[in-house]
Amino acid sequence: MTLLLDGKTLSENIREEISKRVKAITSKGYREPTLAVVLVGNDPASHIYVRNKRKACQKVGIRSLFYHLPENTTTPELLDLIAYLNSEEKVDGILVQLPLPEHISQQEVILSVSPRKDVDGFHPENMGKLVARIEGGFIPCTPLGIDLLLKHYRIDPKGKDVVIVGAGFIVGRPLALLMLWRDATVSVCHIHTKDITVYTKKADILISATGVPHLIKGDMIKEGAVVIDVGISKLGDKVVGDVDFDSVKHKVSAITPVPGGVGPMTITALLLNTLQAYEQNMGLKDVGL
Ligand SMILES: NC(=O)C1=CN([C@@H]2O[C@H](COP(=O)(O)OP(=O)(O)OC[C@H]3O[C@@H](n4cnc5c(N)ncnc54)[C@H](OP(=O)(O)O)[C@@H]3O)[C@@H](O)[C@H]2O)C=CC1
Numbered sequence: 126m127t128l129l130l131d132g133k134t135l136s137e138n139i140r141e142e143i144s145k146r147v148k149a150i151t152s153k154g155y156r157e158p159t160l161a162v163v164l165v166g167n168d169p170a171s172h173i174y175v176r177n178k179r180k181a182c183q184k185v186g187i188r189s190l191f192y193h194l195p196e197n198t199t200t201p202e203l204l205d206l207i208a209y210l211n212s213e214e215k216v217d218g219i220l221v222q223l224p225l226p227e228h229i230s231q232q233e234v235i236l237s238v239s240p241r242k243d244v245d246g247f248h249p250e251n252m253g254k255l256v257a258r259i260e261g262g263f264i265p266c267t268p269l270g271i272d273l274l275l276k277h278y279r280i281d282p283k284g285k286d287v288v289i290v291g292a293g294f295i296v297g298r299p300l301a302l303l304m305l306w307r308d309a310t311v312s313v314c315h316i317h318t319k320d321i322t323v324y325t326k327k328a329d330i331l332i333s334a335t336g337v338p339h340l341i342k343g344d345m346i347k348e349g350a351v352v353i354d355v356g357i358s359k360l361g362d363k364v365v366g367d368v369d370f371d372s373v374k375h376k377v378s379a380i381t382p383v384p385g386g387v388g389p390m391t392i393t394a395l396l397l398n399t400l401q402a403y404e405q406n407m408g409l410k411d412v413g414l
């Protein structure tokens with residue numbers, strides 16, 4: 126029997142709890158939590174993601190402000206906007222949708238977001254807190270979402286061989302750190318790995334985050350493994366993950382579907398991080414809320 130790790134339903138349940146918490150706070154007269162979403166250019170996929178994130182905010186009572194800048198925006202112009210959002214008391218979280226156009230310095234942008242508003246967890250101060258396991262920072266949304274999904278299904282990485290395929294900055298790398306903190310033995314594969322199958326076959330928990338459709342096939346995994354598929358690609362008008370679901374599903378003990386697995390959990394983690402930013406910004410814990 127293969128267990129389907131249903132990120133969609135778990136997300137709905139967690140979002141219900143977030144909504145209740147927001148209502149409980151705002152009913153005491155506090156303002157709404159606020160997330161500023163910044164999108165540069167006209168990438169159609171980014172537009173859809175941003176729309177979904179804003180819809181999710183609205184449903185739980187988080188106000189979202191949308192800043193849509195033209196493709197030819199310069200790095201200094203974008204930094205000016207971020208400086209304004211950093212200084213604006215009523216903005217709790219800032220999300221700059223990636224990827225940015227080629228001519229903009231992603232590094233400068235990531236460094237410019239105030240670490241206290243960095244709900245993506247990309248600023249080195251938050252990444253550093255993840256390395257050092259210092260509380261109060263923001264954990265990047267996809268790793269946090271996967272952690273919540275594993276916890277919900279009582280899949281404990283402790284002592285397990287966790288193999289991550291893909292060493293990207295927003296998923297693979299921070300996820301490796303988080304899995305280390307969960308006491309897993311972690312391997313990270315990437316484009317220069319000689320033979321990823323050597324690793325994938327050993328995995329008790331295999332997590333793929335490359336964006337290469339159908340990279341992971343049934344003969345590459347161990348019987349009974351847990352498979353987490355982070356990849357999102359378009360094949361025609363179908364959304365597919367990194368995992369060849371049909372050849373893998375009979376071999377595994379549990380697997381995330383695409384869509385409906387990690388994606389919704391990423392957005393839920395964004396809402397949780399925004400709530401955390403708001404509570405810290407407003408000092409709510411100090412007033413016993
Ligand atoms: N479901 C969700 O919530 C989310 C999904 N995504 C999706 O996850 C995927 C990865 O995103 P992201 O981390 O931003 O992408 P990146 O491009 O930053 O990282 C991809 C990683 O995969 C590696 N890689 C690429 N091809 C192979 C291969 N054939 N074998 C082994 N490793 C390979 C790359 O290696 P190298 O760098 O050396 O080239 C890199 O380390 C995308 O499909 C993205 O859409 C992303 C965020 C959230």
Ligand SMILES: Nc1nc(=O)c2c([nH]1)NC[C@@H]1CN(c3ccc(C(=O)N[C@@H](CCC(=O)O)C(=O)O)cc3)C=[N+]21
Nearest residue numbers: 221222223224245266357364384385386388389391392
């Ligand atoms: N600053 C920044 N932060 C991000 O977190 C960030 C980003 N930039 N750039 C792009 C990636 C990608 N990403 C996804 C989030 C949700 C789904 C998602 O909800 N997917 C649904 C629907 C998939 C579909 O139908 O297209 C699902 O898997 O069920 C997918 C991908 C966040 N990212």
